[in-house]
Amino acid sequence: MKKFVALAFGAAVGISATAASAATLDDVKSRGELHCGVTTGLPGFSAPNDKGQWAGLDVDLCRALSAVIFGDANKVKYFPLSAKDRFPALQSGEIDVLSRNTTWTSSRDSSLGLNFASPNYFDGQGFLVRKDLNVSSAKELDGASVCTQTGTTTELNMADYFRSNNMKYEPVAFESNDAVVQAYDAGRCEVLTSDASQLYSLRLKLANSEDHVVLPEIISKEPLAPAVRHGDDQWFDLVKWTLYGMINAEELGVTQANLEEMKKSDNPDVKRLLGVDGNFGEQLGVSNDWVVRIVTAVGNYGESFERNVGTGSPLKIERGLNKLWTQGGLQYAMPVR
Amino acid sequence: MIDTAIPNQVFVRSQLVETLPAPKSEVGPLAWARANLFSGPINSLLTIIGFGLLAYILFALLDFLVLRAVWTGENREACLGPEVGACWPFIKAKFGQLVYGFYPVDERWRPNLVFLLGAILIVPLMVRTAPFKLANAVLFFVVYPVVAFFLLQGDVLGLPLVSTRIWGGILVTLVVAVVGIVASLPLGIVLALGRRSQLPIIRFASIAFIEFWRGVPLITVLFFATYMLPLFLPRGLEFNGLLRALVGVSLFAAAYMAEVVRGGLQAIPRGQYEGAMAVGLGYWRMMFLIILPQALKLVIPGIVNTFIGLFKDTTLVLIVSILDLLGQLRAAFADPNWATPVTEFTGYAFAGFFYFFFCYGMSRYSRYVERRLNTGHKR
Numbered sequence: 001m002k003k004f005v006a007l008a009f010g011a012a013v014g015i016s017a018t019a020a021s022a023a024t025l026d027d028v029k030s031r032g033e034l035h036c037g038v039t040t041g042l043p044g045f046s047a048p049n050d051k052g053q054w055a056g057l058d059v060d061l062c063r064a065l066s067a068v069i070f071g072d073a074n075k076v077k078y079f080p081l082s083a084k085d086r087f088p089a090l091q092s093g094e095i096d097v098l099s100r101n102t103t104w105t106s107s108r109d110s111s112l113g114l115n116f117a118s119p120n121y122f123d124g125q126g127f128l129v130r131k132d133l134n135v136s137s138a139k140e141l142d143g144a145s146v147c148t149q150t151g152t153t154t155e156l157n158m159a160d161y162f163r164s165n166n167m168k169y170e171p172v173a174f175e176s177n178d179a180v181v182q183a184y185d186a187g188r189c190e191v192l193t194s195d196a197s198q199l200y201s202l203r204l205k206l207a208n209s210e211d212h213v214v215l216p217e218i219i220s221k222e223p224l225a226p227a228v229r230h231g232d233d234q235w236f237d238l239v240k241w242t243l244y245g246m247i248n249a250e251e252l253g254v255t256q257a258n259l260e261e262m263k264k265s266d267n268p269d270v271k272r273l274l275g276v277d278g279n280f281g282e283q284l285g286v287s288n289d290w291v292v293r294i295v296t297a298v299g300n301y302g303e304s305f306e307r308n309v310g311t312g313s314p315l316k317i318e319r320g321l322n323k324l325w326t327q328g329g330l331q332y333a334m335p336v337r
Numbered sequence: 338m339i340d341t342a343i344p345n346q347v348f349v350r351s352q353l354v355e356t357l358p359a360p361k362s363e364v365g366p367l368a369w370a371r372a373n374l375f376s377g378p379i380n381s382l383l384t385i386i387g388f389g390l391l392a393y394i395l396f397a398l399l400d401f402l403v404l405r406a407v408w409t410g411e412n413r414e415a416c417l418g419p420e421v422g423a424c425w426p427f428i429k430a431k432f433g434q435l436v437y438g439f440y441p442v443d444e445r446w447r448p449n450l451v452f453l454l455g456a457i458l459i460v461p462l463m464v465r466t467a468p469f470k471l472a473n474a475v476l477f478f479v480v481y482p483v484v485a486f487f488l489l490q491g492d493v494l495g496l497p498l499v500s501t502r503i504w505g506g507i508l509v510t511l512v513v514a515v516v517g518i519v520a521s522l523p524l525g526i527v528l529a530l531g532r533r534s535q536l537p538i539i540r541f542a543s544i545a546f547i548e549f550w551r552g553v554p555l556i557t558v559l560f561f562a563t564y565m566l567p568l569f570l571p572r573g574l575e576f577n578g579l580l581r582a583l584v585g586v587s588l589f590a591a592a593y594m595a596e597v598v599r600g601g602l603q604a605i606p607r608g609q610y611e612g613a614m615a616v617g618l619g620y621w622r623m624m625f626l627i628i629l630p631q632a633l634k635l636v637i638p639g640i641v642n643t644f645i646g647l648f649k650d651t652t653l654v655l656i657v658s659i660l661d662l663l664g665q666l667r668a669a670f671a672d673p674n675w676a677t678p679v680t681e682f683t684g685y686a687f688a689g690f691f692y693f694f695f696c697y698g699m700s701r702y703s704r705y706v707e708r709r710l711n712t713g714h715k716r
Contacts, residue, residue: 040655040664041671048668050430052439077502080668081658088564089658178681185678204676207419314413314673 024235033075036062037095040080043201044309054078057308058099060298068290073297099226116225117240122321124218126196138217142167147189157220200315245291247333249300256299416677423683431669438505451485501579505660513651520587525594550592558585563657597639601632641703
């Protein structure tokens with residue numbers, strides 16, 4: 001009986017969900033453009049370049065999605081959103097996908113009514129130090145003075161970390177991030193702590209950015225993931241698999257340069273990924289060459305990473321946790337099968 | 338008989354003595370300085386400190402903005418270095434975005450034309466001696482907004498559509514400020530008259546409106562208009578985002594304007610009302626011919642104060658993700674190709690010049706209007 005009730009309830013919810021959900025994919029297609037929520041400016045993740053085009057790791061996801069749907073990466077309208085208005089913008093239907101360095105948390109996933117695709121960047125709190133301090137690990141920071149922002153979780157994470165490692169430290173806290181950078185640059189503290197992605201962009205604002213290094217330890221979990229609304233599973237799948245497509249392409253060695261050769265590959269995984277075998281694209285509601293379109297538009301995940309935030313950009317962020325699982329990182333995409 | 342013949346002597350001068358020049362210690366720049374700057378030990382000390390500070394700040398600004406500044410370059414490499422001042426190539430590279438936002442490059446002649454038309458129409462409106470005031474005013478306040486809107490938005494006469502979503506920079510700052518200023522004054526006057534009306538419904542409606550809009554912060558108004566309103570409206574009925582912000586800003590400014598104008602109305606003596614009624618004028622003619630011209634003149638400083646405040650408040654549209662000048666600037670800061678220690682200072686200096694130019698301009702013009710309209714009530 002319980003089972004029956006659960007089943008009936010599930011069916012009812014299923015029906016109502018289908019009824020309530022306007023098919024986002026159809027909306028996007030009939031509109032002729034994707035509405036993508038990005039930041040109002042975050043180095044390497046989403047920022048307008050000199051030509052006035054949006055660029056960055058988060059932007060690439062929208063471009064890839066647009067390429068999958070339209071075969072053209074430029075059919076995206078970007079909605080620069082502040083931290084306050086990003087969720088209302090998604091909930092009110094103004095944007096189709098939120099690709100705006102948003103941390104995936106349980107409360108956002110549940111009570112805010114969001115579905116997170118998969119992390120496109122594993123962020124977390126790290127430490128920035130001067131190279132001449134000759135420190136190679138955060139474990140050696142006993143007794144250091146640390147600059148941080150007041151009233152943030154950063155401060156608490158740091159306290160926990162130093163306590164659990166039996167180390168002493170001297171906190172030097174400031175109201176704004178800019179004040180933190182200036183204090184650090186002026187030598188008021190030896191260490192600067194913040195989210196790692198932020199440390200790299202703050203480093204560019206230092207007088208001699210080459211003289212500073214981000215330590216390898218990451219002491220908190222900030223998985224940044226693109227999000228969609230509850231209630232449209234097909235759309236959720238498409239966003240999720242667009243990201244998985246990028247990661248799978250890297251794992252199988254498909255790059256912008258070797259895409260044409262790879263289409264002729266005998267590797268069954270590659271054949272399935274590039275739509276030579278099977279109809280996995282059609283199952284997602286798009287054409288079978290969806291990954292080919294992604295790679296043509298933005299490259300695989302690694303290429304996008306290096307171009308926007310890695311060695312190809314002034315930020316020079318280490319792959320770190322964002323390496324593929326096969327190389328000791330956390331980026332793991334479900335197989336196309 | 339005593340000879341008392343008065344000798345032909347003059348005791349009173351028949352001409353004025355030639356006036357001597359005032360002593361050197363009383364006129365001239367030296368005397369002025371002594372009277373105003375060095376009239377005592379404390380004042381002298383304050384003067385020296387004040388001038389010292391001024392010189393220090395001016396020199397520091399000049400040093401950073403001109404002497405040590407970088408003038409050419411392609412990316413952040415140009416502006417790196419220990420002794421580098423303002424990074425002007427950053428402004429040069431981002432100038433298009435700072436002025437037009439994401440407005441397509443090929444279509445930028447349209448905002449340019451709008452700016453030009455605005456300047457052509459507003460200058461003669463502000464110069465007293467220029468002819469055709471009425472025609473000019475109608476053109477500027479009625480025809481120009483319509484023309485400007487269709488020119489900027491497009492989608493008519495073969496102009497491609499440029500959605501307001503991608504307008505930005507100085508264009509948006511000016512659109513929001515000008516619409517807010519032009520809409521809030523008449524609306525404010527109506528509300529002020531309403532609040533002093535004898536008709537209870539009109540009075541209470543005006544009071545409720547004014548107190549409501551003054552009681553909520555502008556950020557809340559903008560946020561509500563942009564994100565909460567669509568949740569209440571039927572699906573598909575969608576207002577333009579910029580329009581929603583414009584309505585919010587205008588109504589908000591109108592509430593403040595109403596209170597400024599009411600201050601002026603209350604300063605007009607009862608006799609003016611009674612006099613107007615005695616010569617047989619009705620309510621509207623009394624207001625428009627007798628009361629308002631005097632009341633508005635009294636509150637010019639208050640009105641311009643509200644305008645300047647509104648002009649600077651326009652930056653709050655950033656909160657609803659409309660990128661005005663400051664928003665575009667912050668987006669430009671995020672470009673890693675230009676991230677240097679001096680980029681932000683340079684950007685804010687540029688924005689500072691822009692806002693100062695407009696706010697100071699408004700302030701000076703209001704002083705001029707005040708002097709011109711001064712008909713002897715100067716207190």
